[in-house]
Amino acid sequence: LVEVTGTAMQRKLINSPMLQKACAYYKWKVEKLVKTKNSSHWREIGGGESREPFYLEDETGRAIVFPAGAELNLVNDYQQVFGSFSTLPPNLNRFLTEQRISGSSFFGLRSKLRFSETFVAPRDKLYVLGTAHFRQKKADLEHSGAADEKTAIMMREIEENDSHCAASIVKGENTKWFYISDRSEKQIVSSMGWWVPLSIWGGPLLSAGCLAYVLYRFTGS
Secondary structure, eight states, X not given: OEEEEEEXXXXXXXXXXXXXXXXXXXXXXXXXXXXXXXXXEEEEEEEEEOXXXXXXXXTTEEEXXXXXXXXXXXXXXXXXXXXXXXXXXXXXXXXXXXXXXXXXXXXXXXXXXXXXXXXXXXXXXXXXXXXXXXXXXXXXXXXXXXXXXXXXXXHHHHHHHOTTOOEEEEOOSSOOOOEEESSOHHHHHHXXXXXXXXXXXXXXXXXXXXXXXXXXXXXXX
């Protein structure tokens, strides 16, 4: 398990699907406002993320990050709400068509939609907590979401182009910790607030409470 603060770099040229911004990683979501008798809520009707690995550089070298399965704490780069019967901008109309999401008609949107997109731009500063492999393996490629027939191609690409990388960072098999954030480590700890001491002391306190209950239950004292 390692934590690295470094600079994100594109490994391949990709663009975010909504804003068409050059990036190293992106994630998007489309939600529809659903109204009930007493309340309303947003329901996701489409979403996705890039599966391509990207580079993370610091003063010690370069690693490949396979983002699949990571918990993300990234600033939302774009969020826009469009009301019923409104007309979408051409790029979002094209985006819905490409993603095969039904939402608009000749008269405009059939319901209120919310579009959200976040991405890691080249040169963005990132904090990554994950499992490091100091030699790329086939298992790393499986974390990229690549289909079986593409794995061999990616293996050759990594062997040819990424031999200079010190490590790959992935979601480990034996740990739940895989975290990517564009905040500093200090901001992350501060934002977690009460959760950090709870995660540290919650287990021992729970065990002590259970032990006290068992002793009370069977000793009658």
